[in-house]
Amino acid sequence: MSERKRLHRNDPSRGGPLRNFSNLYSQPGVLNGGSKAKDSATSQEGHDKTRAEGRPGEGVGLAYRVIEKYLAEGRLAAERLNPLSYGNGATAAPLQELVERMLRQQVEMLPLWLELFGSLARVDPARTGDPARANSRPMNNGSSSKHNISLEIASRQPVEVFLDLQEHSERLALVTSGLHALRPKARALTEIRFTPRKGESRSKLSIKIPARQPSGTYSGVLVDRANGDVRGTLSIRIGRSVSPRTTAR
């Protein structure tokens, strides 16, 4: 009788799940699938998500339409009451007052939205999904690969710089009224200087970050001092992203 031998399991190809979100996103099919599913789910509400994948202006436009939609929802809710309230003298006044209050409060929300989406519209052009724009970013304390701009940064904290300039803007006298954070209490970055180099088609961007400047992303518009035309945007990210290691107990 042949002697039986003890069997061994093969080593598994891996010992646990792949948890990385980015893996999911990196699968075009999955991402597209998710997007399509969302499209069908939200098309009833009139949100054309596929169009949202375009340039930021379109996206912000969509966001505005969503806001409008919700305002309309509020008005619709009010209108539902009209036949009842207007036909009933005793309750009409308080009802109308309440409806007006409702609309007024909705409208009061509008500036907040406009501020938020306006801020978004001018930060980080790399998010547009437009590779050409994304590639134009000069990164991390170096010189721009596309624009002939050298960077000079004085900061005690890690800094990343995102610059989006229209073509042929390097030699212009660019100014900014300051780079602002979304956090209302964070003071603006104002020590931003563009210095054209004489005789060269390039300029130097000097940025000074105050010692205790709060972490975050600061953004602003770059304008041509000569005529006030907008020539691009500048965003600066200060500090590391908030992580469990920094926020944990």
Add this chain to the structure above:
Amino acid sequence: MREGKPIRVAIIGGGCSSIAAAFELSRPEHKGKYEITIYQVGWRLGGKGASGRGPADRIEEHGFHVWMGMYENAFRLMRECYRELNRDRATCRIADWRDAFFPAPFIGLAQAAAKGRVHNFVSYFPPDEDSLPGDPITVNNNPFSVAAYLVRIASLLRTILLTTVAPSPERPKDHISGGRLSGRSANLDESRERLAERVAGLLKLGLVASTAGIIEALGILEMVFGSPSRSLDNLTLPLLEKIASGARRLLEGVIDDDPQLSLAWQAIDLGIAAMLGMVRFGLLSDPRGFDVINDYDFREWIKLNGASQRSIDSPLVRACYDLVFAYENGDHRRPRHGAGVGLRGSLRLIFSSRGAIFWKMRAGMGDVVFAPFYEVLKRRGVSFQFFHRLERVRLPTRAELAPGERPYIQALEFDIQALNIRNEYQPLVEVDGLPCWPSKPDFSQLVHGARMEREGRDFESYWDRRKVATKTLQVVKDFDFVVLGIGLGAIPNTCRELIQSDRRWRDMVAHIGTVETQAVQIWMRDDMETLGWKNPPVSLSAFVHPFETWADMGHLIDEERWPTKPQALAYFCSPLPQPRKRPDISDAYYPARRRSEVRRNAIHFLNNHVARLWPTASRRKGGFKWEVLVDHRERSPGQKGAAKGDARFDSQYWRANVNPTDRYVLSLPGTQKYRISPLDNTYDNLTIAGDWTASGLDTGCVEAAIISGRLAAHAISSLPALEDIVGYDHP
């Protein structure tokens, strides 16, 4: 195959994970490569999901079981099982998985209010027949896309507002009910005061809707800014924080006295906190996925991300904890659940459920799940050895290991609880043509069965150590591979050598918490409406301690055979607070004491709390109307000699799940890292299976157990492919 002979796999335990492993290894595709034997303590399969038919063929469960619409692996196997079973509907009323499971669209939440009152909310989640759990998943309908999650959070919040809070004349009345919601539908005759109140509600709603508008806009902006690269976090975070603070400031002051709006706001608040947290903690890009926050308690993590205390204490969060008995040591004052596990579970439950969020079973879980699996596995040639209690898993000594040889399982020692008169024990009984498990073993099939019955042998009790023989299985001679599918609570007693020699096993049993649970079923002669519950059949959580969860299970009554047919059936369950010291094996009266405790809990609960659910089930002066309980021994209501008062409770069914294998597995913060994967190859002829293992889901539920069983099968046979285990690679 080895030398033309099949590879012998010993599967210990007959719960979900073991059955899944057996189902995978016995697939026809393997062409008989594996010879499988399942060793089961007592007379029935099912583990914590076992059920039995008791007196009047009533269904007696371990607890209240629902399957969630996100149980993709469980439903997939179940559907395959029924397909293979190919029952004839003419002779068996549960012939297909759709006969066995049906959507349970009404989900209830209870919220404590002032003066000891409770607001009960019932929401309707319409079933979706277009996509059912277990359907093939393609790139176009992948429910596990994180991109979809993020956007759908906002979508869900809007849905909550538009379908739960916003009154709509078009909405069918029965869609929303409970509390004041049903009273909010448009009604031209409503009083002026009511109208004013309604508009005031709309005023508040306008604000809430506005907030949802912001969130919805955020969802769109997520799409605008494309895929969430790591650097997106820094962009998104300040925006989210600003929106969150603005919305909270605007809304928190206007919802004080409106329970509906409070609940809607709490859902929004929690949604915002989850979104913020996902960005703030880098969950979108961290290779550890949600595990990175598992050291936090879920409530603590939500609070860290700005949710208000009111939202944290809301029934929405409580229901999440109730669903998984997430109370350390069963103490309702100590809710503890790993944040990553909780977030993953919540997202999967809400966003990847298909067909319905909850699915109920048409009969007992044993009847609709384990009996079909038993029949199919038998057909495939799987052998079942009942009445086998594992006593010891034996390792070789170091001297017995060759240099470089991995440790392995050398022997499995069993106590045999009973011997069969015939070759094989036939475990199932038929109830009107439906194969079911009985609540007691068929003693007539056992050697000295009559005596054993007289002696009251309890084959499922850890404390009943009686045996008629022992058996030792030797590696090579009797088995090649082992799937250890017993409950975690039984590991310390049976795997002493593993624990002694392997630190990871020591840590696992030391850190992964388990809890005893309690379950009560009562049958009543009045229907729910007569008892005062005016809403549809519901599964309700976040109710009053000690039974936070109630399910209306009236649909099961037709499956049972009563002399006097009950009109209502209610299941209650909850964790059972633990004694300071775990009971010793010599404490033979421990199960009886705990069972008495559950009885006392139930009587107290029915006397003092159930009126908040069923107002007319209680007397005006207080106390439960015990006469509504149906006693299976009575031929007619109120017959002579019938039990009176709370003594009538003794005819109902209740249990304390105190056996080590019955203990529910918790996901306490900071303990996930101690779980061991079924893929672990430290012992090269052993794999483990159960919801206590690292299954990816890492929480106590059927799906986690099924995934674990499939992983165990993969560990042995390389099948199923890991990519085919749905949701295993979820972040």
